[in-house]
Amino acid sequence: MDAPAIRRALSRWRRELHAHAEEGWTEFWTTAHIAGILQNLGLSPRVGREVIDPGARMGLPDPQRLTAARRRARDEGADEELLRRMGDCTGVVTDMGPQAAPLVLAVRFDLDALPLTESHAPEHAPAANGYASRHAGQCHACGHDAHAALGLGLAALLQSGPPLRRRVRLLFQPAEEGVRGAAAMLDQVRDAPCFLAVHVGLGQPTGTLVTGASGLLASTKFDALFTGRAAHAAKAPQEGRDALKGAATALLGLHDLPRYGDGESRIHVGELRGGGARNVVAETALLRGETRAASGDMAGDLFARARAVLEGAAAMYGLACRISVVGEAPAADSDADLAARLAALARSLRTEQGRPLFAQVKEQAVMGASDDAAAFMRAVQAAGGRAAYAILGSDLKAGHHAPDFDLDEASLWPGLCWLAAACRELADDEGSPA
């Protein structure tokens, strides 16, 4: 494929992935589709069980949902041989460049959608143009469809140019939402002296590129299942143990925990379900929440306090409370030297008309959110390497995680050109990485 063909394909790939939105750990169609395109480019992608440590997956859906998603992928035309190789795991890794050459860079793209029903309003471009999610309750509302398309574009662009001198590894990571997937893929960055992740949007407009976001918040995602005893709500309420009241008390207690004076922190309960009938004391209630903090120490303290609130509320109402951690990411910062190098490169790039490729290039921005990429960043940094988290600005129609989220596809091509240039520079410059 030549550059104009890749540029056209970028939007097509994004839209195909958008229409087949699959939430974390169910990206079977997505995995097969990406791997198929990579194979057609002459690459040898590894998939599913070949790249994932099954025991390290967090927040795994129940087996019936995994089976149903796999079956759906097959019904939608996913390649049988690839599905067989995947097993019950999703995700793709492909290496670019000579097999015997050292690995110089790993680039992470995420694959998953959100458990959210997409808008079908006529002003929502995916609905108006026929590529809205065909999967009820699953929606690419964070831009990971664009990330995966960028990964495919990167593979195509690098394949279309002269051979790389050293190896670049592209990771297509499952289950980023809820920070559940990176831990199962950490082996894939073990030997990488450089790591790069990119996210679209995040408050930056089209034309802006941030090459080194910092302040990725540590996050713990938890489920708390309260179990009490059902009883007649009028005849014998005293015999009941009301799980719903315990969970509701915990929700307010969690949101009432103090913030920290020396760094950012967040606590949020996004889901509360319990009971089943108006006149029955609720036997069970499920609360789903998350904590986030600027440092590991703060994150540990905040989650310990959250646990005390959950257990305390359970004790108040005579309930059992089972707390499960279903996702976890560390705090992370980009390395300033790598961010500066990537920014200098971005500033040097020009469009075909000779104009700067980006209107604005920033070396830093405060993230104020979490990303599973932090686990990769910390692993690479702990081994003495460099990591950067980039934000590719994109004008958004609605915020991330909203049912009418939509990005500006015009923002993708400049981002892809920069990614390809970054891979070339790091792979071909014998002096790199720093």
Ligand SMILES: [Zn+2]
């Ligand atoms: Zn998201």
Ligand SMILES: [Zn+2]
């Ligand atoms: Zn995201």
